[in-house]
Amino acid sequence: MVQEFHVLRCFSCQTFQVQQVKKVSKWNCKLCGQKQSVLKEFGRGSGVDCRRHVQKLNGMRGAVLEEQEQTAWLLWEQMTEAANEDEAESKEVDKVRRGGSHSGEPLDQIPGHIPGGGARGGGGARGESFDRQTSAPWQQQE
DSSP: OOOOEEEEEOTTTOOEEEEEOOSSOEEEOTTTOOEEEOOOOSEEEOHHHHHHHHHHHHHHHHHHHHHHHHHHHHHHHHHHHHHHHHHHHHHHHHHHHHTSOOOSSOGGGSTTOBTTTBTTTTOOTTSOOOOTTSSOTTSOOO
């Protein structure tokens, strides 16, 4: 009498396996140990044929998982690259808004800073002189 085997897939770990056909429709996964019912047969035949079929199915499943992992990795790299570019751009915008490259130190501790003259050496935007009594550099001194 020839033994019959069937190809089953575990619901928990999703691997294909060969199991001997029994009268009882319950089986245990050889990898994760989950007890389960036979819901779908992916193949039936001799032990050698079923093992070859299982190797083919698990190989295809592994290729799909590897491709999905690679796609996810590429998406993650693109997202982090875009986030780094956005972060660098926002730092540049903040730097411009603050009026230059201020390192966070008090102004009197920055080398080359003239007290009372501002960070640009006391000149106005168009080279006009700055009167200490007027608060706006665009107002010309007369």
